Amino acid sequence: MSESGINHKFAFYLGCIAPNRYPGVESASIKAMKKLGVELVPLKGASCCPAPGAFGSIDQSVFYAMAARNLVLAEQMKMDIALVCNGCYKSIWEVNHKLKHNKDLRDAVNEVLKEVDMEYKGTINVYHTAELLYNDKFIGVDKIRDSITNPLTGARIAVHYGCHLTKPHKDREFEKEVMLNTEHPVWMEELVAALGATPVEYRNKMQCCGAGGGVRGYDIVHALDITNEKLINLKEEKVDALTDICPFCQLQFDRGQIEIQEKFGVSYGLPVLHFAELLGLAQGMSPQDLGLDLHAISCEPFLKKVL
Amino acid sequence: MARTKGYPEALEKKLHEQRFFREDSNPEFSKKVKTLSRTIPHMCYQCGTCTGSCPSAPRSTYRIRKFMRRVVLGLENEALTDPDLWLCTTCYSCSDRCPRDILPTDVIMTMRNLAFQRDIIPVNFLKTVTAIYASGHGVPNNDVNRAARERLGLTRDPPTTHMYPEYMPAIRKIIDHYKLKANADRIIKEREG
């Protein structure tokens, strides 16, 4: 343990939506994780992961090469990657994993990277911050609970796990085995409870937000109908907020509610917060510092309850 | 190919035989999908667990089970030209539950790749490519967000390719290696003029 209280350093891979639409996720992650002994160092020159739905659908080879470039940047820093988005996790973690285990793939990717004077070596690991928060090897639920200055007491919060962090579970490798449960996981609920809030179960919790695989761009009404099904299930439980660990899901739930209002004439007014934002709030960051005003759906009703 | 009945064209089309003609299938397609997807689509026993798990199925005609069937039978044209191919949200629920341990999602992704080789692809997918080619990001920064970032104590542009555009040439080189940008531009131009 270093004197500064920093136990772990990671190259912070931002992706697109977090820095460019929900910058609070970025700032909250950096500040909150620092309090918990984890320093997130900027990964300079990173690009889109690239979007697994869009890019993966077009050409897997480019998808691998583009993701590998981001991995090499971290390899050059000699740091493991931490990231805040399930979609990015799918690209960055999965490509890293496959390249490490498949020489043919690795050779093919390195053939292309050679043109830009890079070589993928397979020397680092990739983590989602949610995984770092949950795994007591890095942080753990107890440490989070101890770091809370503004417990979110009384707030009923539902969790949206999203898909690409844990699915397909047969291809994933988590140190915490409960994270491999994709039918009825409760580890995120443990994190929510650590913030002092009441985690709420709802029907078909593990259903997709509807945005992935390029469907949001291809058929927005179709995507929103899936989102709406989740919102109906959430409304039944009268939750104060929905928390997620994926800015793309967050975009779909947050902006999606406006679009659902426009297209279907139904409104929910359900605040949607990334877990990093929730954690920031509970650690005493102000809603302004978290940029919660940038959310499409006002977080005010929820904030009134917890502040 | 299916035999023709010698009817006038309009009638031939109306009374087109829907039966499965062996000549219509391409066994190479099945093999190709198996190799590229790195899973075992030929082992599908059509139980429907995938479609039962699928969030897209109840609100569309998209049936992942049918796509798996097409792979088994080598029905290449039918699979690649079906617009439902693009309705998979890649949630991987089917892959998690498939009792035959297949990854149907990866089979869909592979078929999308093969469709793209025939220029079959929705334009929105290509626009992500052009966006990344331009700035390195699929969802780029904007002025409202720049101001907000500043307020939050962050740099106006994130320390990605946005702040360090000197990394862009390498990205473009990689994309150009696969001629992806050129193809995307061509297809977008064909569709949108």
Added chain:
Amino acid sequence: MAEKKSTTKKTESKKDTKKVAPVKQEVKKQAAAPAAKPKAEEAPAKSPIDNLAKAEDARIGVFICHCGTNIAGSMDIEAVQEAAKTFPHVAYVDNYKYMCSMPGQTVIHKAIKDHKLTGVVVAACTPRLHEPTFRTATKDGGLNPFRFEMANIRDQNSWVHMHDREGSTDKAKDAIRIAVAKAALLQDLHPKAVPVEKAAMVVGAGVAGMQAALDLAAAGIKTYLIEKDMSIGGRMSQLDKTFPTLDCSQCILTPKMVDVGRSPNIELMTWSEVHEVEGYIGNFDVTIRKKARGVMTPKEAEAKGIVGGGCNGCGDCEGVCPVIKPNEFEIGMKPRKAIYVNHPQVVPLIYTIDFTSCVKCGLCVTACGPEKRAIDLEMKDEFVKVKVGTAILATGYDIFPIENKQEWGYKRYENVISSLEFERLICASGPTGGHLVRPSDGETPKRVGFVLCAGSRDNTGTGKPYCSRFCCMYSLKHAHQIIEKIPGCVPYIFYMDIRSFGKMYEEFYYRIQDEGAKFIRGRVANIIEDKATKNLHVMADDTLLDRPIDMEVDMVVLAAAIQPAADTNRTRKLFGVSCSSDGWLLEAHPKLNPCGTTTAGVFLAGVCQGPKDIPDTVASAEGAASAASIPIHMGEVELEPYFASCIPEKCAGCGMCVNLCPYSALSLVEKDGRTVMQVTEAKCKGCGTCGGFCPGGAIWMNHFTTPQIVAQIDAFLLGGEQ
């Protein structure tokens, strides 16, 4: 047969008496230079090491089988035959369409006589299939049957190299050259006969074990029936009705249970486990652990001098016991006491104390009274030793822990139950008196979903890859039962295939469909509970309509996969029985020896071998009983003479081999003032562990001797250059 037997026996005894230690010099010579010509033998039958065949005198006949087109279709038989003619020691070569046929065998024994052959090589299928056939043919030709060697040119050649004619032809030549090299050095061997104890053991007293024990007993064989539970009947006693006849399971089982209890030839040991097994076919010494049940049977009481005492099953003890626990027999849906019986019809009707929950308050002892004095709270486990000639494993199955397939919510949603729970709920003697109710609110369900293949036919690693084989049929039966008992209740059966393969099964399927069961062809993807009503949404794909469905039902029954019973692995290891990768016990041959195992004298009955319905289970039990009675009725068994022998002159008596032997066949003895190893031939399986290890080269593996194996390797390495 009897005549043959006695001949062998005579030869054997002759050998035994004449057996002397090999002459040191000779042994050395043999071991070092296999091809060297040994001294001419004086006596025809000395030590096995003495009568080693002389390669140079060998005249080997090679017989190549076409096996129809199985072999001939993938190689050039003519070329193989021509090559075989050039191999050393080969005196005669022939080929035939089916060597195993009567004419084929005649070719062999005629050639032995006509060409004065000393050894026979048949290039055909596998020894597993036809070694006995060709040994007989060799014997009929006047040679010792162990002068036969097989070259496998089918399973290991033509079948796997079907599309490489040239390659398989070359490989066949190699295989034959190797076999000939060994055949030239084969010795006369004589099987050893051992007496068989006239008693048998059956492990597990479910319907399979009971049937096997009853058959053995009826054949006049003393049978020890060992059951780990407190009463007999197994899984079948938990079932309500049986398909397709709809007999009450208990009604047809009880007479058998009573018969088992009454049979003078059956010694029933419940609440007991096999603890240790030693010995071999004909002579198994089995130690049984009689777990302390805390209650004495009348017999046990009498042995302790309490005349007229012991448990009479009155149940007074149960009445006063203050401890309440869930009853495992009712899958926890009914309470029991710490002193209890599984259900009212148990055999034997003897109470048992669950010492893990008993508080030893002594109330039961008082209630039992001073006359019976059946209860002994300080009872300890006892070990009993018995000797049996053969044993049958009938250890049955458990239900796969279906909660591991989380998508169906078992143990998470109250109204999702397993099929075995359904059996107890629908059974008149069950926890609800036969009223099927929802566990959440006790209401009668009106729509019941049945999930077939719940954990079966599952290659994910969580479930079981095999078909559990009776779930389709009992689910049809369940559908019938709810239609019959609950007017207006509709069963929805979610299936992939309905496997109604047995006698009258398809007819039963027809009947249930006619009665109103709804069949939906689609495997259930997941189940979602309505929190308020506790109703269940069954999510699936109606693959025939090509439409995803979300069906709301009141209750779901999971037709859970089955797996080997918990203790199977321990028990099978005691008896040296193998299992396949899925855990089911492995038969000697799936078609031709389905009841036997690779351990002589140990047989399999019922589901422990693999999923079976009741008719198949009983049939398999009768088969096992029949097979297990044969050695007992024969009175003695012949053992393959592949055992190890010790060359005392070379043995340093280090004893390393004794510790290595997996069959406890070796021991150290004093011989001529030296400590040397001795083989108990009946126990030796000829595995070669000792022979391979022995630092002094003092162990001789009959039929797999070092000179023979070296000759085979030479023949392969030197190839056609000779």
